Amino acid sequence: MIPMVDLKGELEILKAPILNALKEVLESGEYVLGKKGKELEQKIANYVGASYGAGVGNGTDALYLALRALDIGPHDEVLTTPFTFFATGEAIAQVGAKPVFVDIEEDTYNIDPLKIREKVTPNTKAIIVVHLYGQTAKMQEIMELAREFNLKIIEDACQAIGTEYKGKRIGGIGDIGCFSFFPSKNLGAYGDGGMVVTNNKKLYDKIITLRNHGSSIKYVHSTIGMNSRLDEFQAAILLVKFNFLDVFLHKRKEISKRYTMELNNIVKTPSLSETREHTFHQYCIELDNRDQLAYFLQQNNISSAIYYPIPLHLQEAFYYLNHKKGDFPISEKAAENILALPIFPFMTFEKQDRVISTIKQFFEKLNTSEQY
Numbered sequence: 001m002i003p004m005v006d007l008k009g010e011l012e013i014l015k016a017p018i019l020n021a022l023k024e025v026l027e028s029g030e031y032v033l034g035k036k037g038k039e040l041e042q043k044i045a046n047y048v049g050a051s052y053g054a055g056v057g058n059g060t061d062a063l064y065l066a067l068r069a070l071d072i073g074p075h076d077e078v079l080t081t082p083f084t085f086f087a088t089g090e091a092i093a094q095v096g097a098k099p100v101f102v103d104i105e106e107d108t109y110n111i112d113p114l115k116i117r118e119k120v121t122p123n124t125k126a127i128i129v130v131h132l133y134g135q136t137a138k139m140q141e142i143m144e145l146a147r148e149f150n151l152k153i154i155e156d157a158c159q160a161i162g163t164e165y166k167g168k169r170i171g172g173i174g175d176i177g178c179f180s181f182f183p184s185k186n187l188g189a190y191g192d193g194g195m196v197v198t199n200n201k202k203l204y205d206k207i208i209t210l211r212n213h214g215s216s217i218k219y220v221h222s223t224i225g226m227n228s229r230l231d232e233f234q235a236a237i238l239l240v241k242f243n244f245l246d247v248f249l250h251k252r253k254e255i256s257k258r259y260t261m262e263l264n265n266i267v268k269t270p271s272l273s274e275t276r277e278h279t280f281h282q283y284c285i286e287l288d289n290r291d292q293l294a295y296f297l298q299q300n301n302i303s304s305a306i307y308y309p310i311p312l313h314l315q316e317a318f319y320y321l322n323h324k325k326g327d328f329p330i331s332e333k334a335a336e337n338i339l340a341l342p343i344f345p346f347m348t349f350e351k352q353d354r355v356i357s358t359i360k361q362f363f364e365k366l367n368t369s370e371q372y
C-alpha cells in the first residue's frame, strides 16, 4: 500500500540525532517550558520573520490563544472560510465569538478577498486567513481590507510553514500567525505541538500569560487562561527536524511538479503563480468522478484522502449558525470533487509513477466504457 504520508523514510536520517536530543532532555530534568522550547520559539520566529514565538500545546490552541490575545469573544464576529480543517471554526466558537464564513476561490481553495467586504459588519473583529494545503492566500488584498475595516489578521498557517509570499514567509505577515506541529504536518513533532508568532510585544506577553493559566508570576493569576505549553521532548524533536525543513519542502515541490506535469491534461491540478507559492502539505486534484477514482486507487493499493468532505457550515456542530446547502457553492463543490494524493518528502519517483499510471489507467477505462 502506498500511504498518504510515510514517516519511516525520514526516520532513517533523523533517528540518531533525535535520540541524542531526547536523551539530553531526559537528563536535563526540564520537561515543560525549558531551554529547547525557547530555542525553538526563537528559531521559528526568526524563520518566519516575526519578533516573538510562543510554543503551545497544538495548532488549535494556537488559534484559540491568538483570538483571546486580541480580546475577541462574545458578540464579536470572525471571518474565515468553511473549507478548512474544523479547528479553524472551532477556535472562533471556543472564545464565544461567531464564525462568519466567506466562500473560497475556485483555483486555490483559499478565502476570496472579493467576498470579504459583503460579510463585514460593525461586529467583525478579525479574519482568520487559512493558507490551505500549503498555498498562500491573497495576503496583500486581505491586509488592505483589514486596514480599511480595522480588522485583525490571524494567519492559520498550520499547513503552510515555510511558504513565501512576496519575499516574506507566511505566519509573519498578519497580526498573529499560528502553526501546528501535529506529526503529519510539514514540520511535525512525534506528538502534539504548536506555535504562535507575532511582531507585537503586548500580544506576545498576553499569549505567554494565557498559555500558562493566566499567570506571568508564579501563583499569581491575572486572568483565566489555560494550560497549553510545548513540552521539551517535542521541542527537541522539532529542533532536529527544523534543520531539514527547507530540504523537505523542496522535495515536496519536486514531487508536486511531476504530478502536475503528468496529470494536468486529465484532471484539475493545483494552480500556481509567482505570488501564490505552495509548499504542498497536500497535493489535491479535482475531478467529477472523485469517489470512483478513490475506490480504483484503493483497489490498486494506493491511498488517497479527502480534505475536507464536509464544509464547516454543513457540520452538525455549526447547525446553530443556520446555514444550508448552497450557501457556499465553491466550498461545497470542492468538498465533492477534491482528492489528495500521496505526497511526502521521501516518496520515491517509482512509487509516484505507480500513482500516476494508475490514475491514467482509471481514465482510459472510463473513456472506453463511455464509448459503448
Ligand SMILES: *Cc1c(COP(=O)(O)O)cnc(C)c1O
Pocket: 058, 059, 060, 061, 084, 085, 087, 088, 130, 156, 158, 159, 180, 181, 182, 192, 193, 194
Ligand atoms: C492541523 C490544523 C489545525 C489544528 O492543529 P492541531 O495541532 O491539530 O490542533 C488548524 N488548522 C488547520 C488548517 C490545520 O491543518
